[in-house]
Amino acid sequence: MGAIRFLCTWMGAVLLLGSLFSCREDLDKSQLKNYEGPYRISHNIELLHSDSALVRTKLMAAKQLEYLNQDTEFPEGIVIHFFDKEGTLSTTIRADRGYYDRKNNLYRGEGDVQVENLQKEQKLSSEELFWDPGKEKIYTEKFVTVEEPDRIIKGTGMEADEGFNEYTFNKVTGVINNAL
Template sequence: MKTFSNFLLGLIFLVSMNSCRESVDVAAIQVYDGPTNTAINIHLIESDSAIMRLDIKAPKQLEFANGNMEFPDGIAIQFFEKDGSLGTTLRADKGYFLKSENLYKGVGDVQVKNLIKDQSLQTEEIFWNPNEKRIYTDKFVTVQEKQTLFNGTGLEADQSFSTYKLMNVRDSRTLLPGEGM
């Protein structure tokens, strides 16, 4: 009989404990979707046959569970020629890597410079597709080629920015001495 009363007393205790708990609204529980990894001062180098092809630097990299990355403090990418010499630079105030599309995106003050052809590009957003080795944007762009400025909306180019197609050209003009990007 004593066992039965202990059992009954324990059951009453458990029922009273559960009734004192606050119920949790499952819909209010939020899943964490922030960065799973943070790296500071990243420096990635890609080479082929001991010749540098690509150099990526960023002060901070945030990596997410889906493989996407964010470069909140900016990103700088250098593209090298076949002989290993530096050919083109790309920099942006903020950057992203979209893993599912294998696509880099630069936003803010975006600048691309082809050092060999002495030409530069300025825009607010650009995409770099490493598989296709091309850069493109549908935003307003300013291209300086030697002493001429071209303005337009939209651009497609190879990743070295040595050949490009400027869409919807708005105007062009010759630079005055001391003027330029």
């Protein structure tokens, strides 16, 4: 009687396991795709770059997304401060969204992009701007407005040093002298 009970229990278990595996649906291959989203999310970041014990740049963002290819996205905006040789804040860049392309060592700001040279009282506005830290240049191919104390310059395409001290336009579309 004990052997029959054991055999019935064993047979029941085999049938139960067999029914579990035989009812398996075909696997959806799309669910096996590699994850391409961010692998790390950071909040309220501050990145400092120094040279000769002086801070040269300070990057700040409310949110940073890092990807496996080491590219970075700043979906809630980015602010970059540039400091002169004495360590004084000289220029700021602000953008609604920011991106860092690791392979090309290139930052891109999008949306409402503002650059301000605090010492020269110059302001730049554009919808896209690139910063190349290796070449210490900022540039864009988009429409740009530059406001100076005595004039406003509008144009398409611009290149400047990263401190926004000297710049050139690809195509100037208007200059308005300030009558004040």
